[in-house]
Amino acid sequence: MDVELLEVHDFLAQHRPFDALPGERLRAIARVLRLRYERKGALILDAGARNDTFFMVRSGAVEVREGGTDLTSRLVEGEYFGYRSLLRDGVTRNSVRALEDTLLICLDAAVFRRLIDEEPMVARYFAMAEADRLRAAMESFHRHHLGHDETRLVSARVGDLGPRRAVVACGGDTPVAEVARRMAAADVSTMLVTDADGALAGIFTDKDLRRRVVGKGLALDRPVAEVMTPQPVTMAAEATALEALLAMTKRNIHHIPVVDADADPVAVISANDLLSQxxxxxxxxxxxxxxxxxxxxxxxxxxxxxASLLALVEAGAPPQAVGHFVSSIGEAVHRRLAQLAEAELGPPPVPYALLVFGSLAREDQSARSDQDNGLLIDDAYDVRAHGGYFEALGRRICDGLDAAGYPYCKGGIMASNPDWRLPLSGWQRTFARWITEPEPKSIMNATIFFDHRAVHGEVALMARLRDHVLGLAHGDTIFLAHMTQDALRASVPLGFFRKLVLIKDKEHKDSLNLKRQGIMPITDIARVYALASGSPTVNTRERLAAAVSAGLLAASDGADLTDAWDFVAGVRLKHQAAQVRAGETADNFVSPGALSRFERDHLRDAFALIRQAQNAIGFKFARGIMS
Amino acid sequence: MGMARHKPIRVPSPAFERFLTAPRPSPRLPVRDAALLAIDLETTGLKARSDMILSIGAVEVRRGLVEVGTAFHQVVRPDDAALPAETGATIHGLGHDRLAEGVPLPVALDHLWEALAGKALIAHGAALERAFLDRACRRLYGERFKAPVVDTLTVEQRRPAQRRDGGTGQGGLRLDAVRRRYGLPRYRAHHALSDALACAELFLAQVAHAGDAPLLKRFLS
Structure with a gap:
């Protein structure tokens, strides 16, 4: 017999636990193998039926459904099923169905049992895989029982939230005194102001009464239209509570009218309604x-x-929403520290904007991360006259951030560093140098500083900087090629779990760096697309969406990459939430043993997608300079 | 190559006799109950009259499963006149030494007749296998080659084109291309045995996509 000539023999030899078997034993197994093909959707094993076969997926994928539950796991190339029933009584508890057209390697029960008996290493391997599976099942049980869907913030509709209060509304010409009387009578803190057609025109709250009317000594007979907030943020009844909370957090508002399809107000939801959720x-x-x-x-x-991150993760909030929330906290910290510094130092002598870079700029911050910031100052800046003010401002902001859990940036990218406290023209020259002289150091800076956002001060300065930078970079194919090459430098752990390619680092030996190996490669890819399409957005998901709109990225590829980002970010959040719960400092390092089978499977898929996307941008944008 | 000029040489072959007399699988048998043998021949060219068989690979399909343990691979030792010089020259990558290690064609074929007796033959682009085997049978035994044959290429051609390429326009009937459409793994090596196994797996896939319990006759050429 000539089984050694066959790749199915090599395939076994490359997969655990067969890879550790002596050659003769492996050949003996190969000689009794059978191959079976199942079409997508076919039922391979039925719960409760007898099974006499050990199965290994050669190509394709199957779905294992835990007996009596709706918990499933997905097995792909090189993974096994059917063995638990063989180790037990031969009756399957799970059902297995082909998710794709699938080729299976089959071993008779007798052969499998003899292998277990005669090779202790194989026996240990399958005993461990068993424990692994149990843990995954426990975890998903936990996940499924963490909250009923209707109480979960993610899926709750704002239209169904909280105690329904009657909508109290008036016309725009109603005098403020009359509005206040009606609000008191109805015991509401919010009055909706409608136009002649009954559509929402503005909103007026208790707080507005205090600040804009009584506080300013305005006559109480003025029409409410003069003091209301016109064109307020609204939500459709179908929007989720999470979206409403996000909108409130971003704008620091506490009431949002819910409108129907005709823009007629039907309810008001308050922050308290959401907070009670x-x-x-x-x-x-x-x-x-x-x-x-x-x-x-x-x-x-x-x-x-x-604690907020933990609550959000446990409430089932999707990663991008958690990223927005955590970033909005980071933004508030930056803004408040700048305001306090200004209060102490006096108003700025010339306008400026506080810029943030990196994950905070992209609004995908997870647990704490280092600070990355700088000052963008109006061109009226005169270093002799104003330098002292901005130096003190930068120092106060950076010290405050360090104390608030945003440690100093090791690379010195901080407003306390004069290199990153520049007038608009200075920033423009710096970016121009990076773009026209794409040396490794320039490219590294470009990847950091291209993701910037103003969180305080004269935001218009940032818009001018960004227009200038995009104007220089867009269409510069050499710069784009260098940025692409840089994006391809990240090593994606493709052989994850089977042939672990893990971060070599003394402190975090044998662990997977979800940020460096998963999140950053996607971020880098999205930045390359943003440059190629000239898109001004910095958020990774929005950049990918912009690339799809620009026709640079197939919609399916964009969706795949977004899914990969969501999944890696989700695994990272779960890991960080567990650390927060345990009172530890959150980090990005996950040991493979801490991952469930479900997570490993899908991480592997995510890494494969990232690698494909890297290849695609390499082909599209860096062909000229790839070695 | 001088082979075309050979006169028939009657070689007594009990294996071939058994192959001839073994009952053939009924075309009305459900294909999952039929026994089949997937084969691939490597030859020096496409002309059965003048080209030689270099190697034979085969593997059995029984009860809808590929029986990996039945796989065999025979390198054929050409007539001395056709052997390449000891150094340098090769035929299809097989050098003098490897070819000289082979067995004479009658011996290699006896293996095939043993395995094929009572079964249907599967090959991808089976016309070639049929022509070379027929040529060999006439020359060695003065008989014609007769066996029920499944040609996975013909089976693929019979499928509606839309189903064949999923509307992608990426048709292609080569073994690798067809296998990809059925989600089968890609093989790096190409020799008679790996191609025979590849063809056997493809046949399983075609059966799985042919609906419930199709009969053997649906696949026969």
Whole structure:
């Protein structure tokens, strides 16, 4: 017989636990193998039926459904099923169905049992895989029982939230005194102002009454239209509670009218309605930060970031929403520290904007990360006259951030560093140098500074900088090729789990760096597409969407990469939430043993997608310079 | 190559006799109950009259499963006149030594007749296998080659084109291309045995996509 000539023999030899078998034993197994093909959707094993075969997926994928539950796991090339029944009584508890057209390697029960008996290493391997599976099942059980869908923030519709209060509305010409009387009578804190057609024109709250009317000594007979907030943010009844909370957190508002298809208001949801759905909330944290009287109070309020993250993850919030929340807390900390510094130092002598870079700019911050910031100052800046003010401002902001859990940047990318405290023309020259002289150091800087956002001050300065930079970079194929090459440098752990390619680092030996090996490669790819399409957005998901709109990226590829990002980010969040719960400092290092089979399977898929996307941009944008 | 000029040489072959007399699988048998043998021949060219068989690979399909343990691979030792010089020259990558290790064609074929007795033959582009085997049978035994044959290429051609390439326009009837459409793994090596196995797996896939319990006759050429 000539089985050694066959790749199915090599395939066994490359997969655990067969890879450790002596050659003769392996050949003996290969000689009794059978191959079976199942069409997508076919039932391979039925729960409760007898099974006499050990199965290994040669190509394709199958879905294992745990007996009596709706928990499933997905097995791909090189993975096994059917063995648990063979180790037990031969009756299957799970059903297995082909998810794709699938080729299976089959071993008779007798051969498998003899192998287990005679090779202790194989016996140990399958005993361990068993424990692994149990843990995955436990985890998904936990996941499924963490909350009923209707109470989960993610899926709750704002239209169904909380106690329905009657909508109280009036016309825009109603005098403020009359509005206040009606609000008191109806016991509401919000009055909706409608136009002649009954459509929403504005919103007027208790707070507006205090600040804009009584506080300013305005006559109470003025029409409410003069003091209302016109064109308020609204939500459709179908929007999720999570979206509403996100909108409130971003804008620091506490009431949002819910409107129907005709823009007629049907309800008002308040922050309290949402907060009663979710305790330990980002909105509460940002509100406390905005009220903080000094940097110490900011730091104190920011300490709740971890608890907010934990609450959001447990509420089932998707990773991008958690990223937005955590980033909105980070943004509030930056903004408040700048305001406090200004209060102490006096108003700025010339306009400026506080820029943030990296994950905070992209709004995908997870647990704490280092600070990356700088000052973008109006061109009226005169270093002799104004240098001292901005130096003190930068130092106060950076010290405050460090105290609030955003450690100093090791690379010195901080407003306290004069290199990153520049007038608009200085920033423009710096970016121009990076773009026209794409040396490794320039490219590295470009990848950091291209993701920037103003969180405080004269935001228009940032828009001018960004227009300038995009104008220089868009269409510069050499620069794009260098940025692409840089994006391909990240090693994606393709052989993850089977042939572990893990981060070599003393402190985190044998662990997977989800940020460096998963999140950053996608971020880099999205940045390349943003440059290629000239898109001004910095958020990774939005950049991918922009690349799809620009026709640079197939919609399916864009969706795949977004899914990969979501999944890796989700695994990271779960890991960080567990660390927060245990009172540890959150990090990005996951040991493979801590991952469930489900997570490993899907991480492997995600890594494969990332690698494909890297190849695609290499082909599209870097062909000229690839070695 | 001088082979075309050979006169028939009657070689007594009990294996071939058994192959001739063994009952053939009924075309009305459900294909999952039929026994089949997937084969691949490597030859020096496409002309059965003048080209030689270099190697034979085969593997059995029984009860809808490929029986990997039945796989065999025979390198054929050409007539001395056709052997390449000891150094340098090769035929299809097989050098003098490897070819000289082979067995004479009658011996290699006896293996095939043993395995094929009572079964249907499967090959991809089976016309070639049929022509070379027929040529060999006439020359060695003065008989014609007769066996039920499944040609996986013909089976593929019979499928509606839309189904064949999923509307992608990426048709292609070569073994690798067809296998890809059925989600079968890609093989790096190409020799008679790996191609025979590849063809056997493809046949399983075609059966799985042919609906419930199709009969053997649906696949026969």
């Amino acid at each position: 979710l305790s330990g909330q980002a909105l509460y944290v940002t509100a406390r930060i905005e009220k903080a009287e000094d940097p110490a109070a900011v730091a104190e309020a920011a300490r709740a970031t971890g």
